Amino acid sequence: MEQISLNQAFGGSQGVYRHSSAVCGVDMTFSVYVPPHAEGARLPVVWYLSGLTCTHANVTEKGEFRRLCAELGLIFVAPDTSPRGEGVADDPQGAYDFGLGAGFYVDATQAPFDKHYRMESYVTQELPALIAAHFPADMARQSIMGHSMGGHGALTICLTHPERYKAVSAFAPIVAPSRVPWGHKALGGYLGPDRAAWRRHDAVALIEDGARLPDLLVDQGEADQFLAEQLRTDLLRDVCARTGQKATIRSHPGYDHSYYFIASFMGDHLAWHAERLR
Amino acid sequence: MEQISLNQAFGGSQGVYRHSSAVCGVDMTFSVYVPPHAEGARLPVVWYLSGLTCTHANVTEKGEFRRLCAELGLIFVAPDTSPRGEGVADDPQGAYDFGLGAGFYVDATQAPFDKHYRMESYVTQELPALIAAHFPADMARQSIMGHSMGGHGALTICLTHPERYKAVSAFAPIVAPSRVPWGHKALGGYLGPDRAAWRRHDAVALIEDGARLPDLLVDQGEADQFLAEQLRTDLLRDVCARTGQKATIRSHPGYDHSYYFIASFMGDHLAWHAERLR
Numbered sequence: 001m002e003q004i005s006l007n008q009a010f011g012g013s014q015g016v017y018r019h020s021s022a023v024c025g026v027d028m029t030f031s032v033y034v035p036p037h038a039e040g041a042r043l044p045v046v047w048y049l050s051g052l053t054c055t056h057a058n059v060t061e062k063g064e065f066r067r068l069c070a071e072l073g074l075i076f077v078a079p080d081t082s083p084r085g086e087g088v089a090d091d092p093q094g095a096y097d098f099g100l101g102a103g104f105y106v107d108a109t110q111a112p113f114d115k116h117y118r119m120e121s122y123v124t125q126e127l128p129a130l131i132a133a134h135f136p137a138d139m140a141r142q143s144i145m146g147h148s149m150g151g152h153g154a155l156t157i158c159l160t161h162p163e164r165y166k167a168v169s170a171f172a173p174i175v176a177p178s179r180v181p182w183g184h185k186a187l188g189g190y191l192g193p194d195r196a197a198w199r200r201h202d203a204v205a206l207i208e209d210g211a212r213l214p215d216l217l218v219d220q221g222e223a224d225q226f227l228a229e230q231l232r233t234d235l236l237r238d239v240c241a242r243t244g245q246k247a248t249i250r251s252h253p254g255y256d257h258s259y260y261f262i263a264s265f266m267g268d269h270l271a272w273h274a275e276r277l278r
Numbered sequence: 279m280e281q282i283s284l285n286q287a288f289g290g291s292q293g294v295y296r297h298s299s300a301v302c303g304v305d306m307t308f309s310v311y312v313p314p315h316a317e318g319a320r321l322p323v324v325w326y327l328s329g330l331t332c333t334h335a336n337v338t339e340k341g342e343f344r345r346l347c348a349e350l351g352l353i354f355v356a357p358d359t360s361p362r363g364e365g366v367a368d369d370p371q372g373a374y375d376f377g378l379g380a381g382f383y384v385d386a387t388q389a390p391f392d393k394h395y396r397m398e399s400y401v402t403q404e405l406p407a408l409i410a411a412h413f414p415a416d417m418a419r420q421s422i423m424g425h426s427m428g429g430h431g432a433l434t435i436c437l438t439h440p441e442r443y444k445a446v447s448a449f450a451p452i453v454a455p456s457r458v459p460w461g462h463k464a465l466g467g468y469l470g471p472d473r474a475a476w477r478r479h480d481a482v483a484l485i486e487d488g489a490r491l492p493d494l495l496v497d498q499g500e501a502d503q504f505l506a507e508q509l510r511t512d513l514l515r516d517v518c519a520r521t522g523q524k525a526t527i528r529s530h531p532g533y534d535h536s537y538y539f540i541a542s543f544m545g546d547h548l549a550w551h552a553e554r555l556r
Binding site: 007008009010011014061062064066067221223254255256258259260261263264267 | 285286287288289292339340342344345499501532533534536537538539541542545
């Protein structure tokens with residue numbers, strides 16, 4: 001693991017690192033904020049999964065999470081959103097919503113994407129092992145959050161690994177990729193046309209199929225340009241109501257899909273996570 | 279004035295605007311955060327002057343000022359650091375420390391820079407008039423802060439217009455441009471070789487020459503790569519001690535010159551300003 005940069009912030013350290021990923025078969029970059037802490041302490045870990053087109057850098061620069069992570073004693077890890085580099089297949093037209101920057105947190109089964117696009121294994125296995133080895137992390141206390149495609153990632157990964165995460169939350173998540181254009185393209189491209197294989201990667205379908213969490217927190221802006229066609233918070237609200245899945249789903253007038261929205265509610269999310277990571 | 283973007287954040291609005299500047303003779307871009315406020319209210323204005331290479335965007339994206347501006351009821355204005363566009367003279371070698379992105383908050387007297395580089399008049403006259411006309415601003419309550427070259431700008435502008443600003447603070451300012459390489463190049467290039475003309479644009483020289491402020495706040499990182507050669511906080515500390523100028527100058531182990539440092543202490547600065555703007 002190579003340290004690309006390290007900056008002191010709010011009494012802790014914001015680092016950016018690169019490592020050779022065996023799972024993805026390329027070098028991967030990620031960021032980790034370690035709050036101020038007592039020598040020898042082990043701290044809970046919050047995973048943040050980013051949205052389409054992002055790298056680790058977007059939330060690292062614009063997420064405004066460090067002040068609260070410092071106060072609450074949380075390590076904050078931000079992985080990339082796809083493999084990148086020479087030989088990594090991309091969308092044939094170079095579209096923003098598939099391929100590079102758009103891994104959708106699944107392990108692809110379809111060629112040529114199955115060679116490198118293994119983001120589920122990467123964020124649930126390989127990267128946690130690296131974090132455990134190199135940072136003062138208490139891996140018995142992890143939680144997960146994300147934005148948009150990363151909100152989809154956080155919800156589906158927590159629903160399929162509920163024993164792993166003490167809390168989950170999402171900003172403007174894609175809640176039902178099986179039913180929206182972004183998801184049709186991504187799940188079809190990575191997993192193939194058999195929609196049965198998609199259900200493990202669709203939060204609404206997982207809840208319909210019986211997966212349950214103690215609780216979940218979702219914030220959604222009402223001025224979000226992607227809400228009606230791609231995000232469909234209404235489908236999550238419906239399935240939670242139908243199945244009795246406990247959920248706190250909040251709708252905020254005037255907020256859009258940007259990091260200005262995320263930063264505005266980051267404090268609420270980190271407090272939610274910290275309470276459940278104690 | 280044209281609105282380029284408007285995003286809701288922390289209950290207020292973060293806008294980016296472009297206007298045709300008569301003073302600079304080109305279109306100029308700036309950002310304004312307006313916190314949530316009662317209809318008809320007039321709010322105090324904090325000016326933020328950025329450092330070398332920056333535009334309005336750096337602090338707007340990375341400054342982490344909105345949460346506190348929302349709490350404290352402060353309008354936050356971030357101008358650009360130089361004129362830009364067709365016909366604007368730049369450093370002959372395209373260096374980062376002169377010309378584009380490096381206006382140094384002076385009105386140039388030397389050709390060809392005197393045609394567009396009029397950043398002192400721009401940030402003290404033209405842009406305030408535009409803010410007064412278009413935003414719910416109480417122009418009787420203004421204050422000013424900045425980073426690096428912008429810290430130099432904030433200190434010198436406040437020292438030369440002390441009646442205008444209720445408070446001044448700086449992150450890692452260039453305190454004595456007459457005595458450091460960045461300043462030699464910039465003041466020489468914009469104002470010519472006569473060093474007498476430089477003293478109005480040198481915070482330490484201004485205090486030596488008798489300018490006084492009620493108080494000033496400076497934060498400086500000890501791991502700042504520019505501290506020893508370009509920033510020279512020690513010279514500000516010395517002149518304040520010699521002349522009796524009241525000053526709060528803090529030195530922070532481990533912090534560098536980046537926005538990670540600025541964001542870590544932005545809350546302290548905004549609280550300092552708010553107290554003096556009441």
